[in-house]
Amino acid sequence: MLKSNESEALQRENTTLKSRVKELEILVKHYEEQLLLAKKKRFGQSSEKSEYDQILLDIFNEPEATVKEPIEELTGTVVKEHVRRKRPFVEKFPENTPVNEIVVELPEEDRVCPDCGCAMHAIGREKAREEYVLIPAKIEIRRYVTRTYGCRNCEKTGSNDSLPLKKSTAPPAVIAGSNASPEAIAHIATQKYVMGVPLYRQEQEWARQGVLLSRQTMANCLIRCSADWLLPIWLELKRRMLEWDVLHADETTIQVLKEPGKTPQSKSCMWEYRTGGEPDEPIILFEYRPDKKAINPANFLSGWSGYLHTDGNESYHKLSDSVISVGCWAHARRRWDEAVKVKNPERREGSDEIKGKEYCDVLFKIEREIEGLPPDERFTERLKKSKPVMDEYFAWLPGVTARPKSRIGIAVGYSLSQQKYLRNVLHDGRLALSNNLAERTIKSFVICRKNFLFANTPNGAVASAVIFSLTETAKAEGLNPYDYLLYVFRTAPTLDMKNQEHVWSLLPSSFRKAITVQP
Numbered sequence: 001m002l003k004s005n006e007s008e009a010l011q012r013e014n015t016t017l018k019s020r021v022k023e024l025e026i027l028v029k030h031y032e033e034q035l036l037l038a039k040k041k042r043f044g045q046s047s048e049k050s051e052y053d054q055i056l057l058d059i060f061n062e063p064e065a066t067v068k069e070p071i072e073e074l075t076g077t078v079v080k081e082h083v084r085r086k087r088p089f090v091e092k093f094p095e096n097t098p099v100n101e102i103v104v105e106l107p108e109e110d111r112v113c114p115d116c117g118c119a120m121h122a123i124g125r126e127k128a129r130e131e132y133v134l135i136p137a138k139i140e141i142r143r144y145v146t147r148t149y150g151c152r153n154c155e156k157t158g159s160n161d162s163l164p165l166k167k168s169t170a171p172p173a174v175i176a177g178s179n180a181s182p183e184a185i186a187h188i189a190t191q192k193y194v195m196g197v198p199l200y201r202q203e204q205e206w207a208r209q210g211v212l213l214s215r216q217t218m219a220n221c222l223i224r225c226s227a228d229w230l231l232p233i234w235l236e237l238k239r240r241m242l243e244w245d246v247l248h249a250d251e252t253t254i255q256v257l258k259e260p261g262k263t264p265q266s267k268s269c270m271w272e273y274r275t276g277g278e279p280d281e282p283i284i285l286f287e288y289r290p291d292k293k294a295i296n297p298a299n300f301l302s303g304w305s306g307y308l309h310t311d312g313n314e315s316y317h318k319l320s321d322s323v324i325s326v327g328c329w330a331h332a333r334r335r336w337d338e339a340v341k342v343k344n345p346e347r348r349e350g351s352d353e354i355k356g357k358e359y360c361d362v363l364f365k366i367e368r369e370i371e372g373l374p375p376d377e378r379f380t381e382r383l384k385k386s387k388p389v390m391d392e393y394f395a396w397l398p399g400v401t402a403r404p405k406s407r408i409g410i411a412v413g414y415s416l417s418q419q420k421y422l423r424n425v426l427h428d429g430r431l432a433l434s435n436n437l438a439e440r441t442i443k444s445f446v447i448c449r450k451n452f453l454f455a456n457t458p459n460g461a462v463a464s465a466v467i468f469s470l471t472e473t474a475k476a477e478g479l480n481p482y483d484y485l486l487y488v489f490r491t492a493p494t495l496d497m498k499n500q501e502h503v504w505s506l507l508p509s510s511f512r513k514a515i516t517v518q519p
Helices: 002-043 062-066 152-157 182-193 199-208 215-241 295-300 314-318 329-341 352-369 375-399 407-417 419-427 436-452 458-476 481-494 500-504 508-516
Strands: 148-150 165-167 246-256 267-275 284-289 306-309 323-326
Touching: 148 152, 182 199, 182 215, 182 436, 182 458, 182 481, 199 215, 215 267, 215 284, 215 458, 215 481, 215 500, 246 436, 246 458, 267 295, 267 436, 267 458, 284 295, 284 458, 295 314, 314 323, 323 419, 329 352, 329 407, 329 419, 352 375, 352 407, 375 407, 375 419, 407 419, 436 458, 458 481, 458 508, 481 508
Parallel strands: 246 306, 306 323
Antiparallel strands: 148 165, 246 267, 267 284
């Protein structure tokens, strides 16, 4: 009897150990995938393109074979195969670039005819070469001097007890009591928010030119100009943005050292919104908030209704019913791309990882086909071509067996959980298949953040959000951010910023139209 009990105990222990070994094997597999993916992200190419990106491989014909209306193939003219040669890069300069012509004369002692010994004269000229010259920034002092005017006739006749005097008035300063010029502040802002040069490096560059200008002074200038001149423009852009019914949104973290009630190590959030659906005047806005709670986009979009392109962040899915969240197929594809990267290369061909990625590739291929069509035609083509592929994809997903925490399990889980939002792209021809428009825009902020690392105070973070908004909107309008900021800093102090028409004149779109009509 004792032996029987011992045998049963050994069997239970054996079963427990086998179960534990199985759990550890799954855990080791999970860590192997994480390690491999981390190595590829650190040392591999950042592009998601690979040799598996051919859209219609022989191993993947299911959507075309199973849908009721087969997907049409791309048609075009067949040309003879040839090797495309890369065109050499040619420098290009603006048409109004000043030209400093240097005429190279022959030394006077050499202007002697070798035959008769008489003096020779110039009879022709030809261009030897051209070279571009870059003149580094230079410092100068601009001193405004006012003049007082009197009447000489009154001075002679002495007919008046007090002689009439008139005095000229200097233009208002961009910051009262400061000797910073519009050019200097526009340069500092552009260097930091467009070129990613933090203020401490700019401080060093100013010092190399003999100017002692502290980073704190520069920061104060940016904060003051942002509050006085740029914030009213930001508010007007927000008002106009919320009149448009197709938007993109994204968010990223930012560290603020002196955020009340938070430790310096904690993370705050920079939210980004931009117009989508081919607007006439693109608008890009950043908003600083101390957290990533859903109340932040809810407050920003209060009273707004329309389509909002987002990633899988649940904060966007908790908005009012008037906001239709449109999912991002690029994010869905990225999960499959990661699953392919951690898959054993010998087992990739024909795998579920490849198949899932190819479903996404077919949808993006269709988007490239219909890219230039008007919105109503794109809507019709999506229903005809993209909808059957989506139906096939979401019907296939539940049959994929995978551990939930594996890369393929994450890819399957993401698409199934986002199915409602991913399908919403079929509602309107103006919508995009991905949220890449916002992703590319917020990348500019992320690159700059890697250089300046953090904001010191919430006021600095708010100023950064406002300045980023205007520089990015200016770039989207095809403007030089420095030229636009310089225009604002020169003009705004002469205007009433509470007058809506005056604010309209300072919008990036207004500046673009103004410089376009100039002779």
